[in-house]
Amino acid sequence: MQDIAGEGCGEVNDGVILVMIGGLPACGKTSLCKKIQTYLEDIRMECKLFCYDEVLNEELEDGGFTSEKWKKSRNLIYKQTIKTINEFKCIVKSGWKIIILDDNFYYKSMRHEFVQICQEFTIAHIQIILKCNVETCIERDAKRSQPVGEDIIRSMNIRFEYGKSSFSDNIIYMEYDTDNFSEMDSISSKIIDLFPLAKPLQDLNKMKQEMKEESQRQNEQSFKKQLDDSLRKKTSHLIQHNLIKKEHAKKLSDLKKDILKSxxxxxxxxxxxxxxxxxxxxFQ
Structure with a gap:
C-alpha cells in the first residue's frame, strides 16, 4: 500500500473512528447510518457518511450498470475516505470524528482494505454487520423505487462472509439482528456506545519491520562488543609478550577501531x- 498517512497535516488525533456498516440489501443499513449521523450532528460531532449506493447511482445516471462504473464508484469512496481521514486528523477540537461507510461489504476482502487504511493512519475501526432474514430483505427491497432484485439478494446471502476481516485485537466487530425495524433506535445507541471503546489500530507490518531492525541493531551491537573484547585481548597479549614494539601500540588501537567500523x-x-x-x- 502507498504511504497515504503522510499526506495530512501531521497531527495525530485519537478521536478519528472509521465505522463500517454492512449487510444484505434492504437490511436497514442506510436508515441506521443516517440515525447515527443525525445524532452525531445534533451533538456537534464531526461526521461524514459515504453511501456506496448513492455514489454508484450517480455514476449510472448517464447509462446502465457496468463493472467499470462499479469499480469507479468504489475507488472514489476509497479516495474520499482517505481525504476525510486526513482532514479529520487536522481538526484540533476534541471529540469523535466519525467516518461511516454504508455498503454490503459481503466479502471480508472488501472490509479488509479499510482495515489497512486504519492501520496506515493509526485510527480506530468498528465493523458492524446487520443480519436480516433474506426473505424480509427481499420483501423490503421490492417496495423500493430502485429494487436490487431477488436474485442478487439471494446470491449475496449465499456468498456473505461473516466475522472479522482481520485478526487485529483492536477491531471492534459486532453483528445485530435487523428483522424488526423498531429495534433501529436501540441498535444505533449500542453502536454509539462502542465509540469510547474503540482503540487505534497498529500497522503490524511496520511494527514487525521496526522490531526486526531493532533486533538486528542489538545483535550488531552485541557482535561488536564481542569482537572489541577479543581484539583488546589480542592487543594486550602482543604488547605484554613483546610481540610488537610499544611504539606501534597506537597503530594497533587504530587498527582495532577501523575493523570495528567495517x-x-x-x-x-x-x-x-x-x-x-x-x-x-x-607492524612486526
Whole structure:
C-alpha cells in the first residue's frame, strides 16, 4: 500500500473512528447510518457518511450498470475516505470524528482494505454487520423505487462472509439482528456506545519491520562488543609478550577501531580476528 498517512497535516488525533456498516440489501443499513449521523450532528460531532449506493447511482445516471462504473464508484469512496481521514486528523477540537461507510461489504476482502487504511493512519475501526432474514430483505427491497432484485439478494446471502476481516485485537466487530425495524433506535445507541471503546489500530507490518531492525541493531551491537573484547585481548597479549614494539601500540588501537567500523553485519567473528592478525604482521 502507498504511504497515504503522510499526506495530512501531521497531527495525530485519537478521536478519528472509521465505522463500517454492512449487510444484505434492504437490511436497514442506510436508515441506521443516517440515525447515527443525525445524532452525531445534533451533538456537534464531526461526521461524514459515504453511501456506496448513492455514489454508484450517480455514476449510472448517464447509462446502465457496468463493472467499470462499479469499480469507479468504489475507488472514489476509497479516495474520499482517505481525504476525510486526513482532514479529520487536522481538526484540533476534541471529540469523535466519525467516518461511516454504508455498503454490503459481503466479502471480508472488501472490509479488509479499510482495515489497512486504519492501520496506515493509526485510527480506530468498528465493523458492524446487520443480519436480516433474506426473505424480509427481499420483501423490503421490492417496495423500493430502485429494487436490487431477488436474485442478487439471494446470491449475496449465499456468498456473505461473516466475522472479522482481520485478526487485529483492536477491531471492534459486532453483528445485530435487523428483522424488526423498531429495534433501529436501540441498535444505533449500542453502536454509539462502542465509540469510547474503540482503540487505534497498529500497522503490524511496520511494527514487525521496526522490531526486526531493532533486533538486528542489538545483535550488531552485541557482535561488536564481542569482537572489541577479543581484539583488546589480542592487543594486550602482543604488547605484554613483546610481540610488537610499544611504539606501534597506537597503530594497533587504530587498527582495532577501523575493523570495528567495517562491521556491517554479524559475520563470523573469526574472520575479523584473522584480519586483525594479518594486519599486525605488517607492524612486526
Amino acid at each position: 562491521v556491517s553485519q554479524c559475520d563470523d567473528i573469526s574472520y575479523y580476528e584473522h584480519l586483525f592478525d594479518e594486519k599486525v604482521k605488517e
